[in-house]
Amino acid sequence: MTRHAQDNAGDRPVSDATLRDLAGYNIRRASNAVQADLVRTLAPFELRMITYSALVLIVDNPGLRQTQLAEALAIERSNLVVVIDDLERRELIGRNPMPTDRRAYALTATLAGTRLCRKATRAVRAHEARILSLLSEEERQVLASTLRRIEQAANDEG
Amino acid sequence: MTRHAQDNAGDRPVSDATLRDLAGYNIRRASNAVQADLVRTLAPFELRMITYSALVLIVDNPGLRQTQLAEALAIERSNLVVVIDDLERRELIGRNPMPTDRRAYALTATLAGTRLCRKATRAVRAHEARILSLLSEEERQVLASTLRRIEQAANDEG
DNA sequence: TATTGTTATACTCTATAACTATA
């Protein structure tokens, strides 16, 4: 393919200096890349990120109600329903009636759910370890700390 | 509302220690919060994050082709079309024929587009400044640097 | 009246395949 002088920006590297100054832009790009990678990591377990996260929290907090779980995951109650439906249909968790409040369910993991959770967590951690191996221990701590504060501040802006 | 002893996890704080160890989880939460905040910031300009980002790159790189722009934004060519359609319909940018390649368009911002870009950038920066004021200069640099490396590594895992 | 889980719905973001016109 021949090139001509008047191609102007055609072959020069694209400058994204303005956007790279914005935390929101960098976070979106990193988040998209990491989420796509997590989809691949969790696919063998037939789990999505949100399904996996819900399972972990149920394993770690037996007896959780759905509203509590939705809040902990920072998603809407209504969007959690299909997630719980999926985990229950596969008999990884159970919706147990609460004697003290007949509106609510106490969520508990089955043995199969606990086992799958452990296996998936090992896979996710191994996968993350390869990515995070590029970062020093201090950088990892700064990353976790700054992300948490940014989330908090962004929510407070609302 | 009365409480009973058998409420089990009902009132205890939900432990998300397992998930908080995962970079992917923290990044997703921060990204969601920041994107939601950006939506609110850009709404007065009738811009979404992707529309704003595209406009910035066109202003900074006049003559850009759509494929180059999509690659720079890390989105699919096909998803960029409606974004460019929107910006063109509002006469913020123009699709100019390229004499050297009649398949492609050279994208350029109009005066109105350049002005809107400047105004929106000021608003976004002011908004980010409030959030980033919680971070030291060193933390901001570590954040930007680590996010970029994580994006790169996650893409390479694919 | 308020809350829990649920349904329905809509809008955004992303990914893929296939088409057209050019190269």
Add this chain to the structure above:
DNA sequence: TATAGTTATAGAGTATAACAATA
């Protein structure tokens, strides 16, 4: 044969409103 832009479509993710059962 390959590339630029386009169209259509499907799957996630997210948000809101409204409902029945229960508190």
